[in-house]
Amino acid sequence: MSEEPGLRERKKRRTHAAISDAAISLFLQHGFDQVSVAQVAEAAEVSRRTLFAYFPAKEDLVVHRMADHQSEGARVVLARPPGTSPLAALRANFLTGLDRRDPITGLSDHPHIHALFAMILSTPALVARMERFKSAAEHTLAEALRQTSATPELTARLAAAQLVAVQWTLALDNIQRLAGGQSADDRHPGAVSDAEHAYTLLRTGLGDLT
Template identity: 75%
Template structure:
């Protein structure tokens, strides 16, 4: 009986550890975001976050290597999203068509990563990011990962030459971020998601049309 109990305990232990790690990660994140929104990102120290989360600074850094990661990790699931969309697209659908459809669907669903979500906590988070240079800089690293993984997906699933894949990925990711930041900026200024939605769709359609046409339709000077 004791042997069985010991084996069961050993079997369950990794799951228990993983759940504890997720709880600790969430507790640190929630404490950090609450403090940042209340006082401002630059006015809160890592030590204050650790104290609020009731962990040591060493533990905090084990989960979040840099202060900026306490905020940017909220976007972690989206870092390689474009690459996943390209890899999962239906047969015979072009990568750009898949990405266009995905972005428009995100607008319809009010996905925060489209910038079109006016829930007070999300709007406040975007406003803080837009007002904090260190977070904008950190998001550039996030964006570069998105470009690299998208380029890999284009090479592997569409047989795209390396330079073409990298140039295309840079343009596509830049368009996504520009559209999302435009939406987030408007919402941070008080516009509602419903008010912004028609314009957000129009802007997205225009942006993806430019990508589709290789910028051939840029107007001439003075036209």
């Protein structure tokens, strides 16, 4: 008798989580480059073949933790209320992320999050994988802009590139402030002020620089 679809999906999620948890634990303890895929598979009690079925590349074992955010900008634009501009919707979403200390904004005090970002930023292979992550985020956001606001293709691509770059720059700044000893609560007012400034520059087309 075959397994029910719901049971199979639950097993897949558990296996996915077990592999991910084992990988992150080993990477944070020993370093990304010092841990092999075989060691991760052994710790997760799966075969290498099974591991690669869930995570096609070693870097995906880390970056997948941000996978939901890869298309977040596009989802925000597509789901924005009538009469709300894409830029206003993205600004509100980032500010809300700061308020709830969403790790993707860099404003999280959790030691595990600090360690994870530190590992990513100090590992060339992971930095390169994050560039692919950002490129994919730009692509999905550009498509959403084209679909919902009749934005010409080049304009949509240019706008998406700027929006993703601004959000990543703001997040990196927050990560560095917290790594320097500032708490998320102490940093929050400055993070909000910086975000407001960044989105104002986007809204005005960088006119102050001309």
